Amino acid sequence: MGHLISAAVTVVLGVGLAAAYFYAANKILDIIWPPRGPAAQAARNQRVAASIRPWLFLGPALLFLGLYLVYPALDSLRLSFFGRNGEHFVGLSNYAWAVNDQQFRESIFNNIMWLIVVPALSTIFGLVIAYLTDRIWWGNIAKSMVFMPMAISFVGASVIWKFIYEYRGADQPQIGLVNAVMQLFGLPPEPWITIPLWNNFFLMVILVWIQTGFAMVILAAALRSVPEETIEAAVIDGAKGWHIFFHIMVPQIWGTIAVVWTTITITVLKVFDIVLTMTNGQWNTDVLANLMYDWMFRGGGDFGRGATIAVVIMLAVVPIMIWNIRRLNAEQAGR
Amino acid sequence: MARVRRRKGRWGQYFVHASVVLIVLIWTIPTIGILVTSFRHKDAIAVSGWWTALTTSQQNFIAHSADPSTQVQENGKYVIKGNVLTANESGVVAFGTKIMKPKEFKAGETAPLPDGGSLTINRDGSYQMVSDTSFAADSSRRLYYTASQPPTFTLVNYSHVLTAAGVGQSFINSLTVAVPATVIPILIAAYAAYALSWMRFPGRGLLLAVVVGLLVVPLQMSLIPLLKLYNNVGEFFGVPAKTYLGIWLAHTGFGLPLAIYLLRNYIGTLPNEIMESARVDGATDFEIFVRIVLPLSVPALASFAIFQFLWVWNDLLVAIVFLGQQDNQLVLTGRLRALLGSRGGDWEILTTSAFVSIVVPLIVFFSLQRYLVRGLLAGSVKGG
Numbered sequence: 001m002g003h004l005i006s007a008a009v010t011v012v013l014g015v016g017l018a019a020a021y022f023y024a025a026n027k028i029l030d031i032i033w034p035p036r037g038p039a040a041q042a043a044r045n046q047r048v049a050a051s052i053r054p055w056l057f058l059g060p061a062l063l064f065l066g067l068y069l070v071y072p073a074l075d076s077l078r079l080s081f082f083g084r085n086g087e088h089f090v091g092l093s094n095y096a097w098a099v100n101d102q103q104f105r106e107s108i109f110n111n112i113m114w115l116i117v118v119p120a121l122s123t124i125f126g127l128v129i130a131y132l133t134d135r136i137w138w139g140n141i142a143k144s145m146v147f148m149p150m151a152i153s154f155v156g157a158s159v160i161w162k163f164i165y166e167y168r169g170a171d172q173p174q175i176g177l178v179n180a181v182m183q184l185f186g187l188p189p190e191p192w193i194t195i196p197l198w199n200n201f202f203l204m205v206i207l208v209w210i211q212t213g214f215a216m217v218i219l220a221a222a223l224r225s226v227p228e229e230t231i232e233a234a235v236i237d238g239a240k241g242w243h244i245f246f247h248i249m250v251p252q253i254w255g256t257i258a259v260v261w262t263t264i265t266i267t268v269l270k271v272f273d274i275v276l277t278m279t280n281g282q283w284n285t286d287v288l289a290n291l292m293y294d295w296m297f298r299g300g301g302d303f304g305r306g307a308t309i310a311v312v313i314m315l316a317v318v319p320i321m322i323w324n325i326r327r328l329n330a331e332q333a334g335r
Numbered sequence: 336m337a338r339v340r341r342r343k344g345r346w347g348q349y350f351v352h353a354s355v356v357l358i359v360l361i362w363t364i365p366t367i368g369i370l371v372t373s374f375r376h377k378d379a380i381a382v383s384g385w386w387t388a389l390t391t392s393q394q395n396f397i398a399h400s401a402d403p404s405t406q407v408q409e410n411g412k413y414v415i416k417g418n419v420l421t422a423n424e425s426g427v428v429a430f431g432t433k434i435m436k437p438k439e440f441k442a443g444e445t446a447p448l449p450d451g452g453s454l455t456i457n458r459d460g461s462y463q464m465v466s467d468t469s470f471a472a473d474s475s476r477r478l479y480y481t482a483s484q485p486p487t488f489t490l491v492n493y494s495h496v497l498t499a500a501g502v503g504q505s506f507i508n509s510l511t512v513a514v515p516a517t518v519i520p521i522l523i524a525a526y527a528a529y530a531l532s533w534m535r536f537p538g539r540g541l542l543l544a545v546v547v548g549l550l551v552v553p554l555q556m557s558l559i560p561l562l563k564l565y566n567n568v569g570e571f572f573g574v575p576a577k578t579y580l581g582i583w584l585a586h587t588g589f590g591l592p593l594a595i596y597l598l599r600n601y602i603g604t605l606p607n608e609i610m611e612s613a614r615v616d617g618a619t620d621f622e623i624f625v626r627i628v629l630p631l632s633v634p635a636l637a638s639f640a641i642f643q644f645l646w647v648w649n650d651l652l653v654a655i656v657f658l659g660q661q662d663n664q665l666v667l668t669g670r671l672r673a674l675l676g677s678r679g680g681d682w683e684i685l686t687t688s689a690f691v692s693i694v695v696p697l698i699v700f701f702s703l704q705r706y707l708v709r710g711l712l713a714g715s716v717k718g719g
Contacts, residue, residue, distance in 0.1 A: 003511040003579065003663070010583060014519040022526055026621040053620055054536040061527035061591055064520075068557060068588025069549050075560035086563065129358055135351050144704065145359045148366070151700035152693045153649030155668040159675065159689040160365045163372070163682060175384045175682070177368060209362065214711065221712050241347065270553050273651045277672050292555050293652070296562070303559050310555040321551050325544045332540065 018060065025056040073314070079307035086303045094308040104309070107286045110200055114271065114287065115316075117201065119264040121208045123257060126215025130223055131245055133216075143220065147213035154210070154273035161206045162278060167191040196284040203285060206274050211267065215260045222256035223249055262320045269316055288313050366693075373687040374488040380682050391483045393428055395437050396421075398478045400462070403470040413452075413466045419480055420460030430456040430480035437479035448476075456480055492687040500678075502688045504662055505670040509648055509692075511579060512658070512666055516586035517644045521636055523587070524594030525602075529624050531595065532603035533610060543599070549592040558656055561585065565657065577659040585657050586650075590643045597642075600713045601635035602628055638710030641703050645696050667692040 166176030452466030569576030
């Protein structure tokens with residue numbers, strides 16, 4: 001209970017401090033360069049104040065972004081060229097280690113599988129469900145249900161799915177849904193999450209289950225924005241259901257599909273919780289983010305190798321980052 | 336011709352309904368599974384799937400016959416009578432006298448006892464042991480029977496995990512982390528978003544590009560340097576490195592790019608005329624922000640707050656790096672992970688703890704879904 005009180009105090013204090021800062025900073029600016037007095041001086045003061053004020057507004061945000069994102073990113077890059085304590089320069093030897101390390105290779109391989117499967121399935125399912133649910137009166141309720149896993153933590157989802165994959169010996173009653181279905185069809189139960197290669201896919205199912213709702217919500221909005229006339233024209237030309245969907249609607253929302261795809265791709269690159277809680281990388285399921293966490297703390301922590309893995313994840317993100325910034329610039333230019 | 340097409344349309348419509356029903360089932364059954372399981376008895380969970388929870392189940396039990404001192408003589412035979420059923424069993428289906436064959440006889444049949452005499456157990460649980468000779472004083476025996484049990488549900492798992500398993504404490508810890516980490520970034524981001532959309536200064540475009548770039552920078556890039564920094568700061572000031580203050584600030588930093596981006600998208604679309612007329616009236620940027628922009632931005636602020644709350648509540652990585660593993664700092668996701676390690680097969684503990692950990696996000700989700708969707712649509716550059 002003591003925590004909750006300190007949390008409440010922090011909320012009040014934090015918001016109060018931020019508000020006080022903005023108020024005081026503005027006041028001080030107006031006192032030093034008052035927008036009053038002789039016309040020429042007032043105008044000059046106003047100009048000076050106007051060039052400073054944006055930075056007062058941005059100040060706290062820049063401080064946080066710098067301290068928690070920009071500086072650490074640069075420092076991680078630096079650390080990837082240093083030894084385990086970050087004190088001795090080791091050149092590229094961390095990268096050389098990574099290329100030759102069995103577990104690192106396995107993680108890269110698994111990550112590539114995740115990157116192919118999860119964004120593709122989530123986007124396709126999301127698109128199809130968005131289309132289908134727009135066609136029925138209870139579509140919004142259905143959407144809500146598919147969207148719901150978005151609210152569940154990866155750890156919670158892992159428990160939920162671990163229960164579904166639960167395995168008991170062949171002579172015992174199966175309490176995991178998948179193995180119960182196997183039994184129903186007279187097939188032997190399997191310990192799903194320990195079967196190498198395939199277990200990766202069983203873990204991917206969890207993320208697809210979570211991300212499909214995200215894809216669906218965005219794509220449903222995009223589908224609804226497809227101009228009615230293009231669909232009517234297709235109907236008049238004799239096109240039907242699925243043909244309209246694939247040849248008229250989907251081509252018009254490629255941009256949104258790409259946004260959804262890349263967004264899920266980034267989530268996949270960072271996937272960590274699911275692997276940690278389901279297998280902790282055992283049975284050949286390791287991925288980069290989990291391997292990085294592992295090296296951060298393994299044997300007191302190897303910061304050099306951990307940072308190297310982080311940089312590798314970052315490298316995979318860079319193309320998407322550039323694409324996003326270009327899109328922003330195009331949008332700004334169009335304004 | 337027209338009629339044919341309409342019928343085809345109706346079948347198509349049925350097909351759509353059926354597929355969506357199937358999809359909804361696939362997407363909800365996993366969660367329903369743990370919800371149902373969390374209300375079942377530990378013994379029931381171990382022997383039957385949760386989907387049987389609403390059916391009457393059969394289970395094997397062992398009872399002891401009444402003490403031989405209660406035997407009576409009837410028609411020249413010695414008889415011991417009694418009832419094997421306990422409160423929540425509704426009827427005997429089968430019984431046996433040997434542990435290897437607990438279902439050898441149907442209820443109501445008469446079974447020979449290995450050491451002479453016979454045993455009958457009826458459907459209602461009443462039994463009688465009959466023998467020509469007196470039952471020896473130490474001859475109380477085990478009766479094996481199979482009884483059907485009506486579905487029962489219990490709250491015992493919840494009372495257990497909330498207290499003994501430490502989930503209750505973790506719930507409070509999660510709340511402690513999530514509330515300040517949600518509220519603090521909002522004002523900071525709102526000011527920055529206003530500056531980025533309505534104030535002119537050199538480097539604005541570049542700064543915006545940096546924010547959009549930071550949206551996708553993986554958290555992993557920040558962890559090691561910040562861990563080092565926190566350790567150094569802790570050592571320098573002689574304070575613990577893992578504190579709530581530390582994680583509040585970390586979540587504030589990590590959440591800011593999305594906050595600034597979402598709020599800028601919204602604040603940037605506010606009508607120019609309002610700002611202009613306020614300026615003509617002599618209002619400063621500070622006044623415009625506080626009196627006009629902030630009140631108008633409430634929907635966007637709400638969207639971000641929901642995102643940030645869900646993200647912080649559901650986060651595991653930041654919590655296990657920046658908070659300790661001891662009872663007063665372990666958040667729900669961390670607790671759940673620890674339980675998976677220590678109580679791996681105890682599904683009554685795991686499912687119940689999992690449900691406790693997802694109930695708050697689910698309430699937030701279902702009550703504020705509108706804002707969540709709006710936020711997603713406004714800021715679909717970042718996910719998760």
